[in-house]
Amino acid sequence: GNSVTQMEGPVTLSEEAFLTINCTYTATGYPSLFWYVQYPGEGLQLLLKATKADDKGSNKGFEATYRKETTSFHLEKGSVQVSDSAVYFCALKRMDSSYKLIFGSGTRLLVRP
């Protein structure tokens, strides 16, 4: 079946540290991949996306590359800020008739000043 696996949190970093949140997926066909961010008390916001292999999504200093050979879509940022503290969700969407959107369990990031 289709699934998304994220690294467990919480991830605690100091400001300006390098961030990596791992995400791997299993899916039939060629899904689109997404990262969503949820700030405290708010809904989900699209952070970035990639729709085919080797695509790189980027936004607000975050990047993730669609790696078909390793079925991964790891989220990275070179220098995190306190304002990046949130829960990050990796997700996939099958682009076939099922239209299912499958999310990972989320990874909480805490950035300390």
Place this chain on the structure above:
Amino acid sequence: SQTIHQWPATLVQPVGSPLSLECTVEGTSNPNLYWYRQAAGRGLQLLFYSVGIGQISSEVPQNLSASRPQDRQFILSSKKLLLSDSGFYLCAWTGIGTSGNTIYFGEGSWLTVV
């Protein structure tokens, strides 16, 4: 431009009472619609999705049901709430074909069952 709204934003309901959460999308037609639940400290669970009027797919057997009476309206219901139904409920939509590469979420509804 497209917008999505869901309501109510928060509600506190006693065990055994009914539930109705409503979601509407504007500015698009024939969207794919979804209901997710996020329990406290946990990830997002897909509850229902719909690819058209009257077409509902259920992902998890549970105390909830969904309906799509109109193209851009998606309703989440329960006849009798359980304590375990508490959580944050999110409605979402995508377009069809390549426009379905982006997912849009509503503001969310906080449900506390007491």
